[in-house]
Amino acid sequence: MSDVGASVLARAACARAWPPALTLNLATLLVAMLALAGCRQDMQDQPRFKPLAESDFYADLRSARPPVEGTMARGQLHEDAYFYTGKIGNNPGDYMPFSVSEDILARGRERFDIYCAPCHSRLGDGNGVVPARGFPRKPPSFHAERLRQAPLGYFFDVMTNGFGAMPDYASQIAPRDRWCIVAYIRALQLSQGATANDVPAGQEVPSEPPTFEEPGSGATLPVIAPKTESKKEEGPK
Secondary structure, three states, X not given: OOHHHHHHHHHHHHHHHOOHHHHHHHHHHHHHHHHHXXXXXXXXXXXXXXXXXXXXOXXXXXXXXXXXXXXXXXXXXXXXXXXXXXXXXXXXXXXXXXXXXXXXXXXXXXXXXXXHHHHHOOOOOOOOHHXXXXXXXXXXXXXXXXXXXXXXXXXXXXXXXXXXOEOOOOOOOOHHHHHHHHHHHHHHHHHHHXXXXXXXXXXXXXXXXXXXXXXXXXXXXXXXXXXXXOOOOOOOO
């Protein structure tokens, strides 16, 4: 057999042994390997600034850059300074930044019982569970004359920034909820120091006890029955 015939037979044999699809896959794999061979695993060495390291890229040699002037992070545009500080200038204000309703007081009572009552007690007299079990600093009573005369913004500022042994609660309690607590503290002070002149006209003293639809259990609160208006029978004139 001539050399030409042998070459033709060899190519035919290779064509039968290597289907076109497999040949294409091998060619693609070869091209990919050649392309990857040109890459380097330098991600750990990529150009970057180490925190607070010196950098000659900027004129002041600081790699940590200050925020762009005039920018504000989302959620931090505190246009109403009194709402977020409780102060007018450097002094605490003595008014609520929004109107107080029954829902506001209910929210304030709920937040007070969660965050404040463990130390201040639910009555606000400072005899909470924490000082009763050995905490060395007993909080003052909200019913002391000094705190009864304190402006509303003072309580907001103490919750925001802390005071003495009391830490701040700015991260746990949202500003609006802090004001709800302030409103409830003032209502609590009134409840413990009210006089007969503070009772609205037509309100019985003591108030009629509530009736319950469900007594509640250790895991649920009692359900108060709605009030029904009852007209008193008028006697003969």
